[in-house]
Structure formats: C-alpha cells, structure tokens
Amino acid sequence: MPRPRSLTGPRIADAALAVLDRDGAAALTMRAVAAELGMGTMSLYRYVTGREELEELVVERVLSAVDTGVPGGPWESRLAELAERVRAALLGHPGALPLMQARRHRAPSSHRWGEAVLGALTEAGFAGEDRVVAFRLFSGYVIGALQAxxxxxxxxxxxxxxxxxxxxxxxxxxxxxxxxxxxxxxxxFRRGVRILLRGLAAEAAPER
Amino acid sequence: MPRPRSLTGPRIADAALAVLDRDGAAALTMRAVAAELGMGTMSLYRYVTGREELEELVVERVLSAVDTGVPGGPWESRLAELAERVRAALLGHPGALPLMQARRHRAPSSHRWGEAVLGALTEAGFAGEDRVVAFRLFSGYVIGALQAxxxxxxxxxxxxxxxxxxxxxxxxxxxxxxxxxxxxxxxxFRRGVRILLRGLAAEAAPER
DNA sequence: GTCGTAGGCGTACGAGATACCCCTACGGAT
DNA sequence: ATCCGTAGGGGTATCTCGTACGCCTACGAC
Incomplete structure (x- = not known):
C-alpha cells in the first residue's frame, strides 16, 4: 500500500458542517470547505468526487447523530421517541435540512432509522401496503414539519x-x-406527532 | 402616465414555469427566462428585482391554480379535498416544489388555502392553540409528503x-x-391523509 | 417638438463548480 | 541507498450564474 489517506470522510464532513453551521447553507461551497480544511480548493477533489458527494457526507454526518437504538415501551411511544430524536439531531444544524430532504435516501443512518420506525409499525400490526402507507405518512410528517x-x-x-x-x-x-x-x-411538533399516532392507532386497531 | 408596462407578472411567471417544466429546476435562471421571453438577460430586471422575486412569481403562479373555494361536505372530506387540490396543482410542476416550500409564506394563494383549511378545522371544533397545532400538522404533512x-x-x-x-x-x-x-x-398520499384525519377527529371529538 | 420615463440591451465583474495539468513526498520494492 | 508509483497538494482556465451599471431608443403627455 503506497500511502495512507490523510483525510477521512468524517473529518471532511466535520469541516463542511462547521461551515454550514457558521455561515449558512448558501456558504457551503467547495471553496469554503477546502479553506476550512486549510487546503486549496482543488485538493478537496482528492477526497470527494464533487459537491454532491460532499453534501452526502454532511447528511450522513448529521443523521449519524440520531440514536437508532430501539427505544422501549409500546409502539406509539417508540415512534414518538424516534421522531423526537430526529428533531433533536437536526435542530442543531438547520442548514442541513434541505440537504437531508434531498439526499437522505443514500444515507445509511437514514436507513437504520427507517428500520426502527418500521419495527414499531410492524408491532402495531401494520404489514404489507398498509405499512408502506403508514411509513410514508410518519416520515413525511417528520421531515415536512421540521422543514416548515x-x-x-x-x-x-x-x-x-x-x-x-x-x-x-x-x-x-x-x-x-x-x-x-x-x-x-x-x-x-410533539403534539402533531401525538395526533398522528392517534390516527395510526385507530387505523391499526380494527384491522388486525 | 408615461407608458404602460409591456410585460405582466403572470406573463413572466408563465415563461419561468415553461423553463422549469421543460428543463428542470437547475435550468431556472435569469438568462433562461429572459431568453424564453425573447429578450436580453438584463431586460428581465426591468420587471423583477432579481431571482428571488422571479421565484416568488413562479410559486404564486403555481399555487394560484389551486382552487381555494370551500368544498362542501363534512370537515374531514373538505380537508381531504383541499389536500388533493394542492397535490393536483403541484404534480404538474414538480420542479416548483422546493421553491414552494421555501417561498409559500409570501404567496397570497397559499394564504387563501390556509384560510380554507383553518375554516374546516374550526368547524371540527379546533380553536386557539389546538388549531395552531392541527394546522401545522396538516400543512406539514401535505408539503412533506409531496416533497418526499x-x-x-x-x-x-x-x-x-x-x-x-x-x-x-x-x-x-x-x-x-x-x-x-x-x-x-x-x-x-390519499390514505395518509385519511389516517391523519382520523387522528384529528379523535383529537377533536372529546374536547368540544 | 420636447422631455421624462420605460424598454431593451451589452458589458463587466465576482463567485461558483470543476476539468486538466503540475510538482512533491512518501512507502515499498530493488 | 535508489527508484518508481501513487497520494497529496495546488494552480490555472473555462463555463455558468447573478447582477451592477450605463447607453440608446421609443413612446406618451404636454
């Protein structure tokens, strides 16, 4: 092996996040992040293929702070907790919200969160297409509400x-x-989640 | 009066929307819209102060297609109908979705839609802070789900x-x-709305 | 006619992404 | 110790944007 990489993905994501938090979404540029890392603009291209990948790193970095361990309790409170955790992780980095909306589908942490949500929905009795609908409803609200x-x-x-x-x-x-x-x-946000869960509970109850 | 304006807001919005629909969100530039209107780039600045205002025009143009007349029936079906109308109006212009999310607060049509939603919620028995919560829940889901x-x-x-x-x-x-x-x-989308309305109904029932 | 404003345009600048090319420094293999 | 190949780091150039600025023209009211 010729030589180890001197910069890691998370290190780059940290720098990008620092820029984002300090100067806002519009300031998240290749130049700015390279400067934050103390290198020339083009050097950054050694580590990411372009702006897209940089944004993906940021999204994964932010979402990785979401604890996706399965919380205890009945499924309703588990879902409420999962919603709360996403909110907590994102509130510290509001500039990352639009990025997340566009790129969360590629983030492993997002997948883990989805798996946890689906686990709770399954426990509630949802399966098949009903579960698809419930999942879209839940995640759609969480993201939409945070954005709003x-x-x-x-x-x-x-x-x-x-x-x-x-x-x-x-x-x-x-x-x-x-x-x-x-x-x-x-x-x-919390009360909205509660109302939504009430609807889900009503939907789940008579069907299974 | 010296001379009438030769270009109206809606006319500009139409041109911008044409560009947006044909070439996608990234192609919505001052240059492209000016070209669509058959004029030089800078001429467009005679009518809009800058890109921001152009985007606002597009958003208002798209949202103005949403019928905000009060539909009949019980409040649940009215809300379902209002959600459906927004979806119908936006599906034809997916590129406008991110713009709308960011700029709908300035669009009069968005206000009219909100007023209609609040009317239905009021009829359902929501008032005060409960109505605020219900409104945020409903609009948050509609926007979030469409974006997703x-x-x-x-x-x-x-x-x-x-x-x-x-x-x-x-x-x-x-x-x-x-x-x-x-x-x-x-x-x-539709089934998600239905579940959400179930939650709202449960919330409204025992309180008023 | 004359004047004032709107219309219309071209140029110019700064910022951004990024393709392309350069030199340097390290780590192994010889 | 020497040499080679790759990673590191960077610079330059190009293309696209938004937009400030200034110029000339045409129309409409007086």
Whole structure:
C-alpha cells in the first residue's frame, strides 16, 4: 500500500458542517470547505468526487447523530421517541435540512432509522401496503414539519406578518398566526406527532 | 402616465414555469427566462428585482391554480379535498416544489388555502392553540409528503436500491421497499391523509 | 417638438463548480 | 541507498450564474 489517506470522510464532513453551521447553507461551497480544511480548493477533489458527494457526507454526518437504538415501551411511544430524536439531531444544524430532504435516501443512518420506525409499525400490526402507507405518512410528517419549522417558525417574523392579514379577508389566518406565537415549536411538533399516532392507532386497531 | 408596462407578472411567471417544466429546476435562471421571453438577460430586471422575486412569481403562479373555494361536505372530506387540490396543482410542476416550500409564506394563494383549511378545522371544533397545532400538522404533512413523493417516488429507482438492503441487517426496509412498488403515489398520499384525519377527529371529538 | 420615463440591451465583474495539468513526498520494492 | 508509483497538494482556465451599471431608443403627455 503506497500511502495512507490523510483525510477521512468524517473529518471532511466535520469541516463542511462547521461551515454550514457558521455561515449558512448558501456558504457551503467547495471553496469554503477546502479553506476550512486549510487546503486549496482543488485538493478537496482528492477526497470527494464533487459537491454532491460532499453534501452526502454532511447528511450522513448529521443523521449519524440520531440514536437508532430501539427505544422501549409500546409502539406509539417508540415512534414518538424516534421522531423526537430526529428533531433533536437536526435542530442543531438547520442548514442541513434541505440537504437531508434531498439526499437522505443514500444515507445509511437514514436507513437504520427507517428500520426502527418500521419495527414499531410492524408491532402495531401494520404489514404489507398498509405499512408502506403508514411509513410514508410518519416520515413525511417528520421531515415536512421540521422543514416548515425551520422556514417559518411559529414565533418568527413571518407569523407577525400573517397576523396583519386578519382584516384582509383572512380572519382565521390572522387570528391563528397571532395565537401561534405562544406555541413553542417543540410543543407543536410533539403534539402533531401525538395526533398522528392517534390516527395510526385507530387505523391499526380494527384491522388486525 | 408615461407608458404602460409591456410585460405582466403572470406573463413572466408563465415563461419561468415553461423553463422549469421543460428543463428542470437547475435550468431556472435569469438568462433562461429572459431568453424564453425573447429578450436580453438584463431586460428581465426591468420587471423583477432579481431571482428571488422571479421565484416568488413562479410559486404564486403555481399555487394560484389551486382552487381555494370551500368544498362542501363534512370537515374531514373538505380537508381531504383541499389536500388533493394542492397535490393536483403541484404534480404538474414538480420542479416548483422546493421553491414552494421555501417561498409559500409570501404567496397570497397559499394564504387563501390556509384560510380554507383553518375554516374546516374550526368547524371540527379546533380553536386557539389546538388549531395552531392541527394546522401545522396538516400543512406539514401535505408539503412533506409531496416533497418526499417527488424526491423518492415509491416506484422509483431509489426504492429498488432499498429493496436490495433486505439481507444487510435491514430486513423490514427491504421488504417494505419491495412492497412499495405496488402502491401508487396518489394512493399513498390519499390514505395518509385519511389516517391523519382520523387522528384529528379523535383529537377533536372529546374536547368540544 | 420636447422631455421624462420605460424598454431593451451589452458589458463587466465576482463567485461558483470543476476539468486538466503540475510538482512533491512518501512507502515499498530493488 | 535508489527508484518508481501513487497520494497529496495546488494552480490555472473555462463555463455558468447573478447582477451592477450605463447607453440608446421609443413612446406618451404636454
């Protein structure tokens, strides 16, 4: 063997994540990451084939922080816990959310999380196409809700702008926006999961 | 008045949408849209302040196709119908999905849709913070599911790759992926909505 | 006519991704 | 010790974008 690689995947992912967290999604460029690693732009290409692979590394790095060990308890609370863990891992790196949405299908950690979710769904009695539907529902909500939370936090300025619409033919929206300020994002997410699980429980119960 | 504008917002949005649909999201550039309109790149800046505003026009254009008239029937079927309408409008323009996710907060059509959703939720008995939670849940799922559908269709190649994981410690994922091929996207979406509505119904019933 | 604004365009610049090519340094094999 | 092959590290050049800026033209009101 001629010579060991001097840079590992995780090391590169760390640098990219540092750039992402510090300067935002738009700043995640090959140049910036190379600079973060203390090397010239083109040197980075020794380790990743291009921007795509760099982003995949970031996604896997973020998702690898999600504990996919099977939590205890009944299936409902296990799913709630799994949802919570993803949220916790992603909140520290909001800039990675769009990347994850686009590239999670390639991330092994994402697969492990999916396996854990499917385990809980199976225990709930879902199988076959029903399980496919339930899985898509659950993961779709988790990702969608996190994305929405990041792009338009309940307590953010966007909500304030919406509240001003009350008088313009959108009374409910204005009222809801005003009220939304007092609902912490974490609570909205958690309660949403709970309602969703209620639906899943109702669906599972009479069928098996 | 010196001279009428020779290009309207919708006209520009149409051109941008044509580019988007024909050549994909990456091809939606100022240059391409200007060319589509038969003018030089910089001429486009007479009508939009920059790329951001162009994207907002596209989003509003796509969402304006969503009928936000209040459908009839009980609140559950109204919500199902509203979800379906968004899906129908967006399926014709998959490239607009990421744009919509990021910019829907500024689109009047999005507000009108939200108002209709809130109307149904109110009828269901939701109010105050409960209604905020329910609204976030519903819209989060609709957007998240559509995005997931576009990025990793149930019947797409990604699913095939997942099916190969069956033997690698991810048995459920492999099995589910194989089974997923036979579930049409439309059906998965619809059934997901139905389950979610079941959860909302259960949540609403005992409280009011 | 004359003037002011909108229309329309071309040029120029900075940033980004990345193909291509260069020199250097190490690690083994000789 | 010497030499070769590969990895390391980098520089340059090209193409694409967004967009600031400035120029000329045409139209409409007076």
């Amino acid at each position: 939370e990041h792009l338009g936090p309940l307590a953010g300025e966007g909500t304030g702008a919406l509240a001003a619409l009350e008088g313009e033919g959108l009374p409910l929206l204005g009222e809801t926006a005003a009220c939304a300020r007092s609902v912490p994002d974490a609570e909205a | 559908e576009h990025l990793g269709p149930l019947a797409g190649e990604g699913t095939g790759a997942l099916a190969a994981l069956e033997g690698e410690g991810l048995p459920l994922l492999g099995e589910t992926a194989a089974c997923a091929r036979s579930v049409p996207d439309a059906e998965a």
